[in-house]
Amino acid sequence: MKAKVNGLERELADGSTVATVLALLDAPPSGVAVALDGEVVPRAAWGTTFVPDGSAVEVLTAVQGG
Amino acid sequence: MDDPLVIAGREFGSRLVMGTGGAANLSVLERALVASGTELTTVAMRRLDTSGGGVLDLLARLGIAALPNTAGCRTAAEAVLTARLAREALETNWVKLEVVADDQTLLPDPVELLDAAEKLVDDGFVVLPYTSDDPVLALRLEQVGCAAVMPLGSPIGTGLGIRNPHNIELIVSRASVPVVLDAGVGTASDAALAMELGCSAVLLATAVTRAQDPERMAAAMRAGVEAGRLARLAGRIPKRFWAHASSPAMR
Numbered sequence: 416m417k418a419k420v421n422g423l424e425r426e427l428a429d430g431s432t433v434a435t436v437l438a439l440l441d442a443p444p445s446g447v448a449v450a451l452d453g454e455v456v457p458r459a460a461w462g463t464t465f466v467p468d469g470s471a472v473e474v475l476t477a478v479q480g481g
Numbered sequence: 482m483d484d485p486l487v488i489a490g491r492e493f494g495s496r497l498v499m500g501t502g503g504a505a506n507l508s509v510l511e512r513a514l515v516a517s518g519t520e521l522t523t524v525a526m527r528r529l530d531t532s533g534g535g536v537l538d539l540l541a542r543l544g545i546a547a548l549p550n551t552a553g554c555r556t557a558a559e560a561v562l563t564a565r566l567a568r569e570a571l572e573t574n575w576v577k578l579e580v581v582a583d584d585q586t587l588l589p590d591p592v593e594l595l596d597a598a599e600k601l602v603d604d605g606f607v608v609l610p611y612t613s614d615d616p617v618l619a620l621r622l623e624q625v626g627c628a629a630v631m632p633l634g635s636p637i638g639t640g641l642g643i644r645n646p647h648n649i650e651l652i653v654s655r656a657s658v659p660v661v662l663d664a665g666v667g668t669a670s671d672a673a674l675a676m677e678l679g680c681s682a683v684l685l686a687t688a689v690t691r692a693q694d695p696e697r698m699a700a701a702m703r704a705g706v707e708a709g710r711l712a713r714l715a716g717r718i719p720k721r722f723w724a725h726a727s728s729p730a731m732r
Contacts, residue, residue: 423661425507426637432667442529446537446570446571447570448566448567449525452561453562455569457569463522474528474529475526475527475528475529475567476525476527476570477524477526477536477547477567477570477571478502478527479501479502479503479504479507479510479524479536479666480501480502480523480524480525480630481500481501481502481524481525481550481622
């Protein structure tokens with residue numbers, strides 16, 4: 416199956432969760448947040464939230480700015 | 482003198498809120514932040530990219546509270562989602578709300594701003610909105626529950642100072658939440674003027690981060706904010722048309 420992760424199309428294994436995607440991105444354990452199709456996924460639900468085929472995942476962190 | 486800035490019940494010893502945008506690198510930013518004496522500093526939210534980052538670690542190491550902002554958002558919906566993501570990532574319900582209308586002016590979009598402010602207050606956020614210097618809008622933002630109002634002196638990054646000091650005074654005179662002069666500061670006298678007009682604090686980034694010597698300019702801004710605050714509390718003399726001798730008459 417496929418999902419758009421931070422704007423890039425990615426091939427994901429069936430049954431991938433938000434946690435799977437974060438591991439794929441080598442995301443740090445803190446300081447990041449995830450939106451799945453425009454809705455925030457709380458940290459506690461990362462391991463149990465499945466990423467549906469064709470969905471959009473946004474992974475954000477704090478950077479210099481503003 | 483104990484004169485803390487109080488926003489939403491939280492005390493800050495410094496009345497200078499810093500931004501992090503525009504610094505050449507993290508070590509320049511670190512020296513500038515230390516010299517500024519700031520206790521609250523804004524950061525933007527962007528897609529994770531392993532090359533960037535590090536700013537949160539820097540703030541944590543310096544004991545400076547991170548204030549996430551919604552820089553780059555054009556609509557209330559975008560700003561609300563960004564604020565919620567920031568709350569999740571940074572574990573804070575404070576947000577500098579920024580909803581700009583276009584790239585040329587970066588002026589706040591008042592309609593989207595007020596809508597986003599209302600939604601975020603309802604969602605339990607401590608909302609600090611970047612707004613225009615419109616006294617009516619400032620009051621509306623306060624009425625929907627914002628914890629402070631942050632009018633611009635002039636557009637972001639211009640360094641044009643405070644273009645309408647009277648509007649800033651009008652906003653201050655009616656506000657019952659702190660007024661933070663946000664954007665447009667070019668040099669230390671602009672920061673001092675903001676405080677003399679009655680602002681509770683000043684928020685700036687570019688004037689320091691893009692100065693030739695950011696560390697020295699940060700120290701200048703700190704002194705400017707402190708001088709302006711003292712002058713405001715001391716009460717300036719009225720302006721007069723004619724001279725008024727300060728020495729006793731000869732006879």
